Amino acid sequence: RHLYTCTQNSLSLIISVFVYISTFYQAVLQALEDGLKKADADPSVKAVMICGENGKFSAGADIRGFSSPKTLGVALGPIVSLIESSEKPVVAAIEGVALGGGLEVALGCHYRVAHAKARMGLPEVTIGLLPGAEGTQRLPRLIGVPAALDMITTGKHIPATEALKLGLVDEIVEENTIEAAIRLANKVIGQPLGPRRLSLKPVPKLPNMEAFLQEAQVKVKRQARGFLAPELCFQAVQAATQRPFAEGVRRERELFQVLLSSGQAQALQYAFFAERAVHRWATPAQPTAASTFTVAGQGLGTMGQGIVTSLVKANIPVVALEQNLEYLNKGRKAVMVLLEREAKKMEGGAQKLDFHNPARLQFTVDFNLLHDVDLVIEAVFENMALKKEIFHKLSNICKPGALLCTNTSALDIDEIASATSRPQQVIGTHFFSPAHVMRLLEIIYGRHTSPSAIATAMQLAKDMKKVGVVVGNCFGFVGNRMMFPYVEQAVFLLEEGSRPEAVDQVLEDFGFKIGPFRMSDLAGLDVGWRSRKGQGLTGPSLPAGSSARQRRGQRYSPLPDLLCERGRFGQKTGKGWYQYERAGGRTATPDPWIHGFLSQYRDTHRIETRYIDQEEILERCLFSLINEGFAILAEGIASGPEHLDVIYLNGYGWPKHRGGPMFYASTVGLPRVLAKLQKYSEAHPDVPKLRPSAFLKKLVAVGNAPLKEWMSYLSRQSPKL
Numbered sequence: 001r002h003l004y005t006c007t008q009n010s011l012s013l014i015i016s017v018f019v020y021i022s023t024f025y026q027a028v029l030q031a032l033e034d035g036l037k038k039a040d041a042d043p044s045v046k047a048v049m050i051c052g053e054n055g056k057f058s059a060g061a062d063i064r065g066f067s068s069p070k071t072l073g074v075a076l077g078p079i080v081s082l083i084e085s086s087e088k089p090v091v092a093a094i095e096g097v098a099l100g101g102g103l104e105v106a107l108g109c110h111y112r113v114a115h116a117k118a119r120m121g122l123p124e125v126t127i128g129l130l131p132g133a134e135g136t137q138r139l140p141r142l143i144g145v146p147a148a149l150d151m152i153t154t155g156k157h158i159p160a161t162e163a164l165k166l167g168l169v170d171e172i173v174e175e176n177t178i179e180a181a182i183r184l185a186n187k188v189i190g191q192p193l194g195p196r197r198l199s200l201k202p203v204p205k206l207p208n209m210e211a212f213l214q215e216a217q218v219k220v221k222r223q224a225r226g227f228l229a230p231e232l233c234f235q236a237v238q239a240a241t242q243r244p245f246a247e248g249v250r251r252e253r254e255l256f257q258v259l260l261s262s263g264q265a266q267a268l269q270y271a272f273f274a275e276r277a278v279h280r281w282a283t284p285a286q287p288t289a290a291s292t293f294t295v296a297g298q299g300l301g302t303m304g305q306g307i308v309t310s311l312v313k314a315n316i317p318v319v320a321l322e323q324n325l326e327y328l329n330k331g332r333k334a335v336m337v338l339l340e341r342e343a344k345k346m347e348g349g350a351q352k353l354d355f356h357n358p359a360r361l362q363f364t365v366d367f368n369l370l371h372d373v374d375l376v377i378e379a380v381f382e383n384m385a386l387k388k389e390i391f392h393k394l395s396n397i398c399k400p401g402a403l404l405c406t407n408t409s410a411l412d413i414d415e416i417a418s419a420t421s422r423p424q425q426v427i428g429t430h431f432f433s434p435a436h437v438m439r440l441l442e443i444i445y446g447r448h449t450s451p452s453a454i455a456t457a458m459q460l461a462k463d464m465k466k467v468g469v470v471v472g473n474c475f476g477f478v479g480n481r482m483m484f485p486y487v488e489q490a491v492f493l494l495e496e497g498s499r500p501e502a503v504d505q506v507l508e509d510f511g512f513k514i515g516p517f518r519m520s521d522l523a524g525l526d527v528g529w530r531s532r533k534g535q536g537l538t539g540p541s542l543p544a545g546s547s548a549r550q551r552r553g554q555r556y557s558p559l560p561d562l563l564c565e566r567g568r569f570g571q572k573t574g575k576g577w578y579q580y581e582r583a584g585g586r587t588a589t590p591d592p593w594i595h596g597f598l599s600q601y602r603d604t605h606r607i608e609t610r611y612i613d614q615e616e617i618l619e620r621c622l623f624s625l626i627n628e629g630f631a632i633l634a635e636g637i638a639s640g641p642e643h644l645d646v647i648y649l650n651g652y653g654w655p656k657h658r659g660g661p662m663f664y665a666s667t668v669g670l671p672r673v674l675a676k677l678q679k680y681s682e683a684h685p686d687v688p689k690l691r692p693s694a695f696l697k698k699l700v701a702v703g704n705a706p707l708k709e710w711m712s713y714l715s716r717q718s719p720k721l
């Protein structure tokens, strides 16, 4: 960061430090303070301009600093006040980003000039904190309570154009921001600064402030589901409406301290770095076609439509292929609806969606058009024979360097690759539904997948603005494999005495967006039923004389199959684990039929109904999922616990303020997780997924190793990870 002083028309550099108010936090603050004091004391200096280095204003405080015992966060507030109280006009020249403490510094300035491509925001809430450098008190005074509350409680970044409309900046420029800021500084020399000092301004009044705040608080609470920061952000802004500036600042500091020591801030900050760690993926290989892909989407069902939409959004040329004209026209219509919707959302932004140009998006039934593409994403439905047939064809038609990706949630990548003559270029890309919304992309390498194929798939994820996580090939990969025992426990709990709404409630109170039964109704119970039939667990391929509640020597619950046999597929049929207002309805209501059905089922199988408390529900569902995570790490299917957590946070609705399942296990304490698994496993010896993983036992035996050391206790790691 540079602090420039500006003497009439000349510019002189006083200090130069780093872009982020970062590891050198104290040094940066000291330099800012010294520079300001020097500028104030020097009569030849008439105005001050603050800008960032390398085209970026500031990404705020160093997030790592918050987890060190010596937290310096609040020290920024007095510096912002010092800027504001300067007797000479101070102008911020905002390029790139002004986030968190960075924007708070800009709010202390008397004027703000931003580049048209700059983004601004107070994202502290997303790392479990609040803008603790007086930002919760200055922003509402500048842009009003509704807009300030929205920015502070969501942490969203806003583009410069929106910032101008809100009055957050005074001017936006297309060209040189620094020169424009200096021009402005020169223009305002000598003008009174009082009206530009935000701390002196009243918070703009609303005709119905009380009612507005009440309603806003209810909304923030409802969306937060146990996440503290949004609620405390709200309280800080509320204080701005009720108290004078200095008292509001005191309240802001108190609330900041509460968040800092809440544990949630640590979880969110861990998640911030975990997401970036999965990108740092150490293969020497280079992507084969970085950023210049032409991608063919094969199959325009729900997944294919979402994938094509996100490719177009990422400005990647696409050829969308279907097997016949009827499906093609249906798929094209659906994709166009999605793209129109996306284009609307992007209106007013810097980027435009270009999807009417056939060079960017082409629909076809002609397989031969795939001859020149760099990469194919096959997204037909989950059927091994069909996928193999398609891959055989692709391998014959596509150019030699083309990467062949299969969108699958569980199928064996090696078997699919075996149908081609280029298994080194076959890779799994597991998108999550809806694919144009969900950020996660599991990238699954097979036995023969080359490092450059993995690097290319990672590049694709980056270009599509998705979080790509590389994992090994096993049934269900990482996300679904960990999900199976979780859902299995939820169903076993029903057999033993619980109800769908009771289990869902516990997991939703924990912070999941929806519990396992609501989720299964939403996804459709028939999906799992088809897969279980395919595995010979139910249906005509089940050997005659099989026990109702045992398969291959292990406990099995036929409850989901029984529901499907009665046509209860979830939301789509209006009945599943819940009842809905109609087929396709979304409002789940507990269903007395299910309650009766469950007690009849228990009678038939002589299961004694017992009361199951919330602790048992939570522990059996979560610890069995976590236990599978340890098995996955031990088998070398994923690089580390952060990867599992990133998958859960971005693809499975795990509450962010709990940091992901493996981080959560580390906060519960591994000895406790182990003890509980041992207890439940003894009570249910025919449930292998409750048997503690050997790796978990080892980590406990070495003294509850901290999460960042876990992987050092494993000798085997895949060379491809």
Ligand SMILES: CCC/C=C/C(=O)SCCNC(=O)CCNC(=O)[C@H](O)C(C)(C)COP(=O)([O-])OP(=O)([O-])OC[C@H]1O[C@@H](n2cnc3c(N)ncnc32)[C@H](O)[C@@H]1OP(=O)([O-])[O-]
Binding pocket: 020, 059, 060, 061, 062, 063, 064, 072, 073, 074, 075, 076, 077, 097, 099, 100, 101, 102, 123, 124, 127, 130, 131, 132, 133, 273, 276, 277
């Ligand atoms: C009382 C106190 C009040 C103030 C509170 C605050 O300011 S709280 C803070 C409020 N501010 C925020 O919450 C902003 C957080 N940052 C962001 O949102 C994004 O990083 C970005 C939009 C600035 C750039 O996105 P992009 O996709 O172009 O790049 P990228 O995301 O890959 O990052 C590149 C590298 O920089 C690193 N790094 C970045 N920022 C920070 C940081 N503040 N700290 C530490 N490190 C940070 C990042 O880890 C990565 O390192 P790696 O992995 O290469 O070793």
